[in-house]
Amino acid sequence: MSRLVPPHGSPVLRPLLVESEAREEELKRAARLKKIPMSSRETSDLLMMGIGAFTPLEGFMGYDDWKGCCESLSLPSYGGLFWPVPITLSCDEELASSLVPGEEAALWDAETESLVGLIRVREKYRIDKQYECREVFRTADPAHPGVRKVLMQGPVNVAGPVRVLSELHYPQAFAGIYQRPAEARRIFEQRGWSTVAALQLRNPMHNSHAYLAWIAIEICDGVYIHQLIGKLKEGDIPAEVRVRAVEALVNKYFRKDRVVQGGYPMEMRYAGPREALLHAVFRQNYGCSHLIVGRDHAGVGNYYGPFDAQRIFDEIPPDALAIRPLCMDWTFYCYECGSMASMKTCPHDSEAVIDENGQYRGGARLLLSGTLLRKLLSEGKAVPPEFSRPEVIAILREYYDSLHRRPPERDAVGSGSAAAALS
Ligand SMILES: [Zn+2]
Numbered sequence: 001m002s003r004l005v006p007p008h009g010s011p012v013l014r015p016l017l018v019e020s021e022a023r024e025e026e027l028k029r030a031a032r033l034k035k036i037p038m039s040s041r042e043t044s045d046l047l048m049m050g051i052g053a054f055t056p057l058e059g060f061m062g063y064d065d066w067k068g069c070c071e072s073l074s075l076p077s078y079g080g081l082f083w084p085v086p087i088t089l090s091c092d093e094e095l096a097s098s099l100v101p102g103e104e105a106a107l108w109d110a111e112t113e114s115l116v117g118l119i120r121v122r123e124k125y126r127i128d129k130q131y132e133c134r135e136v137f138r139t140a141d142p143a144h145p146g147v148r149k150v151l152m153q154g155p156v157n158v159a160g161p162v163r164v165l166s167e168l169h170y171p172q173a174f175a176g177i178y179q180r181p182a183e184a185r186r187i188f189e190q191r192g193w194s195t196v197a198a199l200q201l202r203n204p205m206h207n208s209h210a211y212l213a214w215i216a217i218e219i220c221d222g223v224y225i226h227q228l229i230g231k232l233k234e235g236d237i238p239a240e241v242r243v244r245a246v247e248a249l250v251n252k253y254f255r256k257d258r259v260v261q262g263g264y265p266m267e268m269r270y271a272g273p274r275e276a277l278l279h280a281v282f283r284q285n286y287g288c289s290h291l292i293v294g295r296d297h298a299g300v301g302n303y304y305g306p307f308d309a310q311r312i313f314d315e316i317p318p319d320a321l322a323i324r325p326l327c328m329d330w331t332f333y334c335y336e337c338g339s340m341a342s343m344k345t346c347p348h349d350s351e352a353v354i355d356e357n358g359q360y361r362g363g364a365r366l367l368l369s370g371t372l373l374r375k376l377l378s379e380g381k382a383v384p385p386e387f388s389r390p391e392v393i394a395i396l397r398e399y400y401d402s403l404h405r406r407p408p409e410r411d412a413v414g415s416g417s418a419a420a421a422l423s
Contacts, residue, residue, distance in 0.1 A: 003194035015052030050164030082320035084277035090154035122160035193221035272304035333386035358382035
């Protein structure tokens with residue numbers, strides 16, 4: 001009997017991956033069906049359904065569930081189950097009009113031109129994209145990367161149950177990191193854990209993230225460092241580099257029996273509070289009892305207040321989720337405290353000044369900006385050890401050096417404070 005939290009809305013995980021011999025048959029059959037091309041976001045959602053991370057979803061949502069999800073975070077066709085973000089598939093007019101309800105169609109990833117799964121078309125419908133964006137993203141500004149993807153998707157949504165035939169390149173490209181929820185649960189159970197805190201990571205793991213992981217270990221049986229290996233926005237640090245940096249940090253500064261690393265194939269929507277809730281839903285499916293929610297979780301630019309993603313957990317029904325947020329304030333190194341600290345603990349208001357050579361020039365709180373970090377790394381200058389461990393810096397430096405030898409990228413670290421960019 002597992003002591004972990006149950007999956008979301010179901011006593012068991014519901015992976016939609018078709019395996020073994022059945023898969024070969026399905027692949028042959030799929031080759032003869034109409035092709036629905038998927039955007040990278042749609043593909044990533046399908047993969048999440050495949051591995052059971054979106055338990056108990058059976059496929060892409062129909063109109064009622066789309067509407068319920070946008071309006072009241074609930075799915076009528078799953079008995080009003082809590083769900084924070086629409087999981088939908090779109091296509092163009094011509095293809096949509098050729099699809100007949102009841103028909104089976106093949107789902108292709110447009111970017112890699114590979115077959116990923118099958119859908120039994122149940123419904124076709126149109127949506128008000130502006131409405132979806134305002135509800136889910138709290139903005140319809142096309143400059144928001146998640147909004148832009150909704151606005152660019154096809155005019156007709158296609159809904160129906162899916163079966164997944166491929167995990168694409170993930171198991172090979174991220175061997176040892178890529179994990180299905182059932183695999184993570186097995187590891188937690190073998191260790192005898194009942195409480196596990198998930199640390200969502202889409203940036204290199206600096207000291208502030210490591211500090212949060214340590215706090216989580218004090219509270220729970222262990223921490224699950226869960227890295228996004230799906231697509232990010234342009235300029236974010238590639239997953240391979242982040243994975244190596246985390247590896248280096250964990251190897252030296254963590255007790256092996258208190259930490260598990262994993263990766264998941266979802267793409268970021270940058271939907272801030274709503275996405276924090278989606279992160280909670282699938283972490284519950286991975287067996288986690290807690291989700292660390294820091295400053296500006298899953299946010300981008302200035303669209304969300306720094307703690308909106310924490311507050312939203314108080315606004316949903318208390319029984320919506322079994323997983324609980326572990327809300328953490330903005331963390332940093334403080335030269336006055338002489339340790340890692342947070343806005344909640346540290347009484348020193350001044351910001352530490354780091355000069356162009358990476359030297360400390362006074363002040364208390366070290367909030368190293370992404371712009372300065374990038375500058376120090378690309379110019380080969382010292383990064384204060386209070387910000388990041390030397391093992392992490394060495395890996396990042398190597399990455400920035402390799403960029404230097406190629407045409408420059410527009411925004412290699414992202415704007416704002418890297419210390420703040422938690423998720
Ligand atoms: Zn202080």
